[in-house]
Amino acid sequence: MKKTVFITFLSLLFGVLIGGGVWVAKGLSALEDPAFxxxxxxxxxxxxxxFQQVGQRLEELGLVEDALWLRLHARLKGDSIILRxxxxxxxxxxxxxxxxxxxxxxxxKSWPIQFIEGWTFADVRNxxxxxxxxxxxxxxxxxxxxxxxxxxxxxxxxxMFFPDTYRYEAGESxxxxxxxxxxxxxxxxxxxxxxxxxxxxxxNSYDALIMxxxxxxxxxxxxxxxxxxxxxxxxxxxxxxxxxxxxxxYGLGDRYTGNLTRKHLxxxxxxxxxxxxxxxxxxxxxxxxxxxxxxxxxxxxxALYFVAKGDGSHVFSRTLAxxxxxxxxxxxxxxxxDYRSSPAPVSAP
Numbered sequence: 001m002k003k004t005v006f007i008t009f010l011s012l013l014f015g016v017l018i019g020g021g022v023w024v025a026k027g028l029s030a031l032e033d034p035a036f037x038x039x040x041x042x043x044x045x046x047x048x049x050x051f052q053q054v055g056q057r058l059e060e061l062g063l064v065e066d067a068l069w070l071r072l073h074a075r076l077k078g079d080s081i082i083l084r085x086x087x088x089x090x091x092x093x094x095x096x097x098x099x100x101x102x103x104x105x106x107x108x109k110s111w112p113i114q115f116i117e118g119w120t121f122a123d124v125r126n127x128x129x130x131x132x133x134x135x136x137x138x139x140x141x142x143x144x145x146x147x148x149x150x151x152x153x154x155x156x157x158x159x160m161f162f163p164d165t166y167r168y169e170a171g172e173s174x175x176x177x178x179x180x181x182x183x184x185x186x187x188x189x190x191x192x193x194x195x196x197x198x199x200x201x202x203x204n205s206y207d208a209l210i211m212x213x214x215x216x217x218x219x220x221x222x223x224x225x226x227x228x229x230x231x232x233x234x235x236x237x238x239x240x241x242x243x244x245x246x247x248x249x250y251g252l253g254d255r256y257t258g259n260l261t262r263k264h265l266x267x268x269x270x271x272x273x274x275x276x277x278x279x280x281x282x283x284x285x286x287x288x289x290x291x292x293x294x295x296x297x298x299x300x301x302x303a304l305y306f307v308a309k310g311d312g313s314h315v316f317s318r319t320l321a322x323x324x325x326x327x328x329x330x331x332x333x334x335x336x337x338d339y340r341s342s343p344a345p346v347s348a349p
Contacts, residue, residue, distance in 0.1 A: 036063055036094050044170070045103055047085040054083055054103065064096045084108075087170035110167040115181060117163045117288040118216050120250075124161055124181075124286070128174040135173040150179055159213045159283025161185055188289055196296040201236040211295040213283035217246035221313045225294035231306055231316065233298040240304065242273040250284040307331060 043061075045054055055070040064070060081100065086108035090099055111133050115124055121143065128138060138146060143157045152160070161181035168177050193205040202208045211232060218228050232242055248264055249256050251271030256264075265272070271280045287295075303316035305323035309330050317323040 036090050036099075037092050040092070041090045042087055042109060042170070043090050043099070044087045045083055045085050049083060049085065051081060051083060054100075058096060058099065063090075063099065070096065070100070108169050110169050112165050112167050113177060114165045115161060115163045115286060117286055117291070118220075119163065119286045120284075121157045121159075121161070124178075128177065131168075131174075133170060134168060134177065135171060137173045137175040138178075146175075146178070149175055150182055152182065156282040159209055159286060161286060162188055163286040163288050189292060192289070192292045192296050197298070200296065200298075201233060207279055208295045209287060209292065210279045210283050212287035212291040213285045214242070214244055214246065214280075215294050216287040216291040217285050218244060219312065219314065222290060224314060225291055226297060226299035227301070227303070227316060228306065228314070229294040229298035230301055231303050234302075234304055236278065238304070239277070241275075241277050242279070244273050247271045247273045247280045247284055250280075 041061075043057075052071060055064065058064050058070070081104050083100075083103045084106035086103075086106060088099070088102055088107070089109040094102075111131065113127060113131055113134075115127065119127075125138060128134060137149070141149065144153070147153055147155050147157050147160075161178060162185035164181070164184060166177050166180055189205050189209055193208060196208070200208070202211070211229065214232060215225050215228050219225060232244070235242055245260055248269075248271065249260060251269045252264060265274045268275045270276060271284070273280060301316075302318045305317040305320065305326075306314040307317070307323060307326045307330055308314055315326045315330065317326055
């Protein structure tokens with residue numbers, strides 16, 4: 001009788017162990033199954049959060065049936081899982097272990113923001129305003145106050161930010177993004193300046209940046225950039241005025257409505273290169289590396305003039321007579337409805 005009872009007890013115990021093992025294995029296996037099927041969701045791990053706290057939050061979100069399985073998984077791994085603070089993006093099809101691995105590796109969510117060649121500083125500020133995930137520090141600040149906050153109070157903001165795509169994380173500010181773009185511009189300009197062609201009519205790298213902004217606004221055709229720069233450099237060397245429309249347009253600001261008139265060209269102003277000699281006082285737009293390189297490596301030649309053909313490219317001329325003939329041909333006789341004297345604009349935000 002006692003033997004029968006003992007055998008029965010062992011059978012029950014064995015069954016419990018087997019059943020419990022299956023139950024545990026099933027619970028742990030579920031951690032590897034896709035747990036999230038909705039739209040992408042942001043999940044923030046606060047500084048100092050414990051593994052247990054993160055597991056509990058995942059349980060509350062319905063991503064794991066019981067946070068016990070996560071704790072058991074960590075215990076069975078035999079090593080501690082360090083979860084890094086930050087904001088993460090949980091995507092459809094991810095398992096709970098995928099989420100934990102993402103947090104352990106610190107693969108935080110980031111967003112891109114792009115600054116485009118030819119944009120003004122106003123365009124840059126508008127782009128920053130459009131990004132709702134950025135912490136706001138710029139609203140209410142004047143341009144001068146922005147530069148002071150960037151520790152460059154002596155600089156005019158125009159053209160001082162490198163056009164590129166930048167990424168930011170939750171909690172980062174618009175000022176942080178601007179600082180990256182400023183430091184990137186300073187790095188690129190310094191690199192290009194050290195490799196410049198000899199004999200250029202620039203007092204410093206800032207003059208080269210001003211020239212690069214003119215080149216950027218005058219053409220979007222890559223092979224023309226050195227040619228445009230060559231014309232401008234030769235005009236400076238000969239004491240000729242640059243006479244470039246984009247500077248006048250920039251100086252007009254909001255007064256420019258798409259039609260540059262002879263009256264505009266006759267108005268005196270520090271950005272009117274038809275009335276003032278030399279470079280304008282500041283850049284007029286963001287210049288990319290290609291435009292900066294062209295300003296520091298202008299094409300050789302004899303051309304002193306160029307006129308837009310109407311498709312964004314130009315005809316270059318050595319003499320005023322040749323130039324006037326080209327103007328007559330492309331801007332008078334063949335002027336089209338889609339005529340452009342400069343590159344096709346990139347939409348600002």
